[in-house]
Amino acid sequence: MDTSSLFPLEEGQSLPATRSWLLYCYFCAIVILYYDHLVTLPAEVAYIWRRAKTRSAYWFFLNRYLSFFCTLPITVLDFVQFDHFSCTKYALFRQVLLVVQVVVVDLILSLRVYAMYGLARRILYILCSATIFAVGITVWAISAQTNPQNLEDYSVRGCFLPLSHSSGTHLAAVWEALRVTIALVSFTMVKLVWRQDREPGYAILYLMQRDGAFYFVAMTLANLSNIISFYVGGPFAKGGLSTFATSVSVTMTSRLMLNLHAVVNRGLYSSADQPHIIIHFNMFQDQNMFQYEDGVSH
Template sequence: MPAPWEAILGFALLIYDHILTFTDEVQYIWKAKKSPVVVMFLLNRYITPIVLAIDIYDKGGIAPNIPRKFCVTWYFMEAFWYIISFGIVHALVAMRVRISIVDDDTRTHHAGAQVAAIWGRPRWIVILLVVLWLTYFCTTFGILLASLFTKAHTLHYEPLLKLCYLSIAPFLWACWVPPLILEVILFTLSCLQAFQAGKFTSQTPVVYVLFRDGALHFIVIFSCSIFNMVTWIAAPPTLVALAKYFGIAMVNVMISRLVLNLRSCQGESMLAYAPSSGRGPSAIQVHISVDEVELEGPAWKSKPGIPEDQDHTEADRKEARAYGLEV
């Protein structure tokens, strides 16, 4: 059966990537202030290899005897974690740096027509992303739950193969549709950023890394999801897990690289400007903190008597508190 070898390959890929990036993880994750991004990153990074390791034992044909109770319990636990893991991945993809338009002549923050937050934390984009993520997660979880209970009675330990075996629900492939739709929408929003940033990406490394890694992540997760969906629809039952384990490993590697690469591009706080594009009095402004790789608030107009930078910082803090994201 190919599934055990796929699980071993995926597990080896995760461990190898952990070894390569452990130094960056210590510097940019362990030494950073605790935040939702840090917690989700660490949960996904360390629980997934444990799940894959148990899967190798459970479905690798190496267990002399496995109680049916263990097969059933792990059947549900494994499925729930994979849904949570993909949910974390999609949440991290949606939490990006802020890119906004600033007046090139004054280099100040304006709340009017001179400023357009194209990927910030205005209320409408926050609501849109939250609704999209909740719709994706609840739909996928519902499909998976129906599949689990529909075929749970077929789960048993197969002595000949030395693994837990069960039948797959014929509609299980549909659980890949919601994440595909969400990924397409997120990638479209990222493309809008890329078109807005244009040629300035070479002068602002954070923006370049954001677009590059975001595009690579989209290609990987989209390809893995399509392959899994087609396999579950057309392949025989013995091949349903052909790309499942390798896919989850690749997705976790990509999201880890995305977060670590973004954080490695700046220090405690970076504020970079690019020159005017020639299409108007605008330039690309990027603000990112090493403690949060996620959406941030739009620009705020300076209050009289308060320096603009100080006023902007206080406004960002107030908005962060409103969303429960202050660290």
């Protein structure tokens, strides 16, 4: 398979194609993040803002608005002309900020599984160990990067730092380590679902099975494409899907939390022992997003 069309700019290739490709990636990330925020705003007001604030609500705000207020400025700054030293520092800041957003997503999903297992300590220890491992790999990988080449070696405007194969491999390890937590969460969630009998008291569990499966698949595919870019992309294309992958992860997590808050105000911390409420969730519908059966209304 020819990867040049997916991740342009191999060594010695001109930059316009890659610059356009990166612009498309940033544009898609912005559209996904901000359009979804607009579409789900009525549900957010109804199920988060108008209800008593819980710890789950504050996790929702952190996930939603950290990305909301950071993505657009970062995208703009990527195309500001910096000197090499300033661009290097900014690139590091950008990497850290993206990783922080993904870590928040991982923590939220870990808390969800922790609650589904009845706050079992062993689950907490496993998930905390996975998170600590991922953070440790992240610190090592970022600190072990080699110094990027000077931008003056390339005809490029904006803060686009080329990454060597070694640096790309290190950064790929960051995203791979962070995906370990997601994979662990997915495994424990599916295992719990299949262990339970189909009883009315487990409505939230099957809500997670139905809607959660889509979210995890979307996050996995987005992050996998970004990881692949670190290995097969050219020096400027490595990690070009980082903002896109982060936006998808944040958006899917926000959707998942809104779905839970529509059932019960505890959100993330709700257990499987909840009233029999079934939600029909329409991914792309901006009105009447959540509809209820069995005569339950909110």
